[in-house]
Amino acid sequence: MPKASNLVDVLKRELKARDITYADLAARIDMSEASVKRMFSQKNFTLQRLDEILQATEISLRDLALTTNEETLISELTYDQEKEIISDPKKFIVSVSVLNLLTVEQIIKIYDISEVEVVRHLLRLDKIGFLELLPNNRVKLLVSRTFRWIPNGPIQSSFRDQAYAEYLESNFDGEHELMRLINVMLSRQSVAALLNRLKQVAREFSEQHQEDSKLPFEEKHRISFMLAARPWLPKQFKDLVRKDYIDKYTENKAKRL
Numbered sequence: 001m002p003k004a005s006n007l008v009d010v011l012k013r014e015l016k017a018r019d020i021t022y023a024d025l026a027a028r029i030d031m032s033e034a035s036v037k038r039m040f041s042q043k044n045f046t047l048q049r050l051d052e053i054l055q056a057t058e059i060s061l062r063d064l065a066l067t068t069n070e071e072t073l074i075s076e077l078t079y080d081q082e083k084e085i086i087s088d089p090k091k092f093i094v095s096v097s098v099l100n101l102l103t104v105e106q107i108i109k110i111y112d113i114s115e116v117e118v119v120r121h122l123l124r125l126d127k128i129g130f131l132e133l134l135p136n137n138r139v140k141l142l143v144s145r146t147f148r149w150i151p152n153g154p155i156q157s158s159f160r161d162q163a164y165a166e167y168l169e170s171n172f173d174g175e176h177e178l179m180r181l182i183n184v185m186l187s188r189q190s191v192a193a194l195l196n197r198l199k200q201v202a203r204e205f206s207e208q209h210q211e212d213s214k215l216p217f218e219e220k221h222r223i224s225f226m227l228a229a230r231p232w233l234p235k236q237f238k239d240l241v242r243k244d245y246i247d248k249y250t251e252n253k254a255k256r257l
Contacts, residue, residue: 007064008043014059017196028056073144074129081128082154092155094121095130099147100222101213104137146203167224176223183232195229202227 015025022040026033029052039045045053054061077085085095090113097107104118119137126133132140149155172179186194205225212220233241 005043008040008045010064011053011059012040014064015057018057018059020057025053025056029053073147074142075144075147076150077130077143079150079153081130082150084128085125085130086154086158088121090117091121091124094118095125098122098125098131098139098141099143101209102217103139106217146199146206167226176221198227198229 015021022036023033025031026036029036029049031039039049050061053059054064084091086092090111093111093113094107097111102110104115104122107113107118108115119133122131122133122137122139125131129142131142134140149159170177170179202225
């Protein structure tokens with residue numbers, strides 16, 4: 001599919017995510033709704049018209065182009081690919097290091113891994129489709145900025161068993177540290193809006209990672225960003241919830257589905 005066509009598809013999804021209908025858009029750019037529908041259906045835009053739409057909806061062309069490019073990349077590996085990566089500690093270190101845009105030289109400088117080992121692992125990661133190893137041991141990632149490990153997959157399970165407790169073993173009051181646990185009650189629409197916003201924050205976090213890759217290595221600092229949201233009640237609260245309330249809640253939830 002041509003790139004321009006992909007761009008229109010992404011624009012349609014972005015409008016939908018912002019609850020902007022064709023009728024809304026038509027009013028903003030002084031066109032009839034029928035003309036707007038035809039324009040999107042035929043995917044036939046002039047540059048001037050595209051610019052008008054972006055200005056009227058406050059959508060960034062850069063973000064639109066990045067999202068379009070993202071769709072050609074891998075957002076999630078297969079179970080076997082993850083199992084392959086986590087099977088060897090050094091291979092996993094190399095994988096995470098290239099995700100952090102480290103060069104072969106920087107990996108060798110930081111970790112007790114030889115150049116031969118690093119290249120061997122890169123060749124294997126190339127073979128399973130995680131990256132492309134270029135001349136002079138340069139690396140082209142084949143995963144998107146919004147790449148994630150499989151929920152409850154080999155790598156996330158390993159982290160949950162070994163690293164989550166270690167990660168949370170902090171007062172989160174030091175430099176570059178922050179933790180907020182907020183419990184609220186929201187409508188379904190507000191929850192959906194919140195989750196969309198959190199996904200946007202994750203994208204912005206990844207974009208900043210790409211931007212800062214141009215800086216000297218010594219000017220950058222490691223930072224891990226954990227983003228989570230779920231319906232949750234602490235066990236000591238849950239133990240005191242009345243059974244008839246739980247039954248009623250479960251019944252109402254089933255009806256909504």
